[in-house]
Amino acid sequence: MADEAPGRVTRRRVRTRARLLDGAFAVFAAKGFGRVSIEEVCEAAGYSRGAFYSNFATLDELFFALYRERADLIAGQVADALAQDGPGLDVPAAVDRVTEVLLLDVDWLLVKTDFLVHAARDPEVARTLLDHRVRLRGAIADRLARAQGHPEPSTALGDVDGAARAVVAAYDGVTTQLLLDKDVDAARAWLKQLLTALLTTAATDPRRGTEER
CATH class of the missing domain: 1.10.357.10 (Tetracycline Repressor, domain 2)
Structure with a gap:
């Protein structure tokens, strides 16, 4: 899925953030915090690193x-x-x-x-x-x-x-x-x-x- 471009509508950004949080929840529960990479979170959410960094540092x-x-x-x-x-x-x-x-x-x-x-x-x-x-x-x-x-x-x-x-x-x-x-x-x-x-x-x-x- 394509990265979120700067300035896109807020609704889409909120949806992207929500999917990243849901993906993170799944991988954190399965592997534990400290054993999970940004790439794994992005893969679980269906986004790339660009989408991640547009929402979280x-x-x-x-x-x-x-x-x-x-x-x-x-x-x-x-x-x-x-x-x-x-x-x-x-x-x-x-x-x-x-x-x-x-x-x-x-x-x-x-x-x-x-x-x-x-x-x-x-x-x-x-x-x-x-x-x-x-x-x-x-x-x-x-x-x-x-x-x-x-x-x-x-x-x-x-x-x-x-x-x-x-x-x-x-x-x-x-x-x-x-x-x-x-x-x-x-x-x-x-x-x-x-x-x-x-x-x-x-x-x-x-x-x-x-x-x-």
Whole structure:
């Protein structure tokens, strides 16, 4: 496919960028960041190096953009899954929806883990990863607060922010095992148990955590 010429319509440029990101996602998941060349990304996307360099300066920049795009998508899906019950929170139904969103894509887990290792060695990348985790926790905490009808309710985990942190931590732990054994059904079942316990605690009477101390 021909390179993208400078000044071509924005819609085509957006499409080119999207295909490069999709191609990169496939090869990063298959081979791992650090083992992939620009040529491999271009081949997977159906473009040449010229198209690549009209959108990204380096492979690191592409990887950075890819992670942000996918991470924002996942955060939005989790927020949507938690928002479907109206004013209340149907914990079993919400947990089912969240675990479907979070566990179906093992390729995403591989790319996310690569990004975590990369971020551990690069402070700027680490800030992006931390920003994403803050947004994800914020979406969960906001939903839990609205379900209880109180802006900052107390729970056995401290407050809804503590509950949200526990939800993300549970996901991190379960998915580490999933990457090793590839048993999606077992991972989903275990995550459902953990999230049900956490969200049930977070959705109880706000006064309960204070009274039982």
